[in-house]
Amino acid sequence: EAGVAQSPRYKIIEKRQSVAFWCNPISGHATLYWYQQILGQGPKLLIQFQNNGVVDDSQLPKDRFSAERLKGVDSTLKIQPAKLEDSAVYLCASGDGTRSYNEQFFGPGTRLTVL
């Protein structure tokens, strides 16, 4: 079974620039998450999708971050414009969302450096 795919793996941009990350979840997984992991901290949920609908985006800084999952499969996360404090690893995870609990499988992450 293929895992969660993410690209790019690394990105370096200057502040105020825009950046986009892509995630392809495990086939058949209905639930998709984007997390932000700042160095030395645990993953923090940014947004959660169930199929192509947003379930939770309460911690997404909506003035600069946006995400979509138009066909209920792949997802993109965008930052526009980026700030220095956005430097972090952005992790995508997926789960099948059909049980009373939901195992999450993480992708390799995209390491963003904002200069």
Added chain:
Amino acid sequence: GENVEQHPSTLSVQEGDSAVIKCTYSDSASNYFPWYKQELGKRPQLIIDIRSNVGEKKDQRIAVTLNKTAKHFSLHITETQPEDSAVYFCAAPLSGTYKYIFGTGTRLKVLA
């Protein structure tokens, strides 16, 4: 909302000794508790999990215990090896959702 506290933040043990990491949670309706291992520069990987209908689960050198009354769960690693060195995260779901709150992580160092 759910709050997850994890202790200790760092832990050093001699190879062959045991390591214990503890997490407490606030949402009494939480029903699933995973543990993730994250090596430097890599993704978090699920190493063991426990559901609320059992008190303990073991997988070779790794075990997890759950005390629902006290609302805490612990990761136990026995006969530690240098390759166990990593950051370990616990997580708990917000009840009725698939939204997970992660602990702050424990950096485990196994000294050879």
